[in-house]
Amino acid sequence: MSDFLFIFFRSPIDETDDAAAARNEKWQNWVDANRSSIRDAGGLLGSAWTVSQDDETFLGREYPSTAYMIVRARSKEHALSLAATCPEVALGGSIEVAELHRDEPDAENVEALPLATIGPIANHYLDEDKDDTSSKRRA
DSSP states (O other), rough: EEEEEEEEEEOOOOOOOHHHHHHHHHHHHHHHGGGGGEEEEEEEOOOOOOETTSOEEEEESOOOOOOOHHHHHHHHHHHHHHHTTSHHHTOOOOOEEEEEEHHHHHHHHGGGHHHHHHHHEEEEEHHHHHHHHHHHHHO
16 A cells, blocks of 8 residues: 555636535545545645756746645555546546555655655755855855
């Protein structure tokens, strides 16, 4: 069994109160049906920004991430099948599914790290850069 991070992306919709209530009921039914697999119900996300190596910062995607959840599944295929049955997909949204690696991080494979470990590793490399910069300044 592995844990997977689900990041939900909702397509922009303009819906009536009745349609919103129907969407919420579908969501609740999906959560109830998959409760044993949901490790962390997560929560809603606010605005998201993307930072690139050339220091460009911009507002995330065309369809912003709206929520996250951590799901336990037997395999990648099982996680993907759980995501495929989510009503968000049928309503035009999408779900990004990423396996969480909870072991010691492999510095050579930063892309495979859970978000909680990326910060400390990034800080480690930033500290190395500061050391290199300060030694260059002294030279």
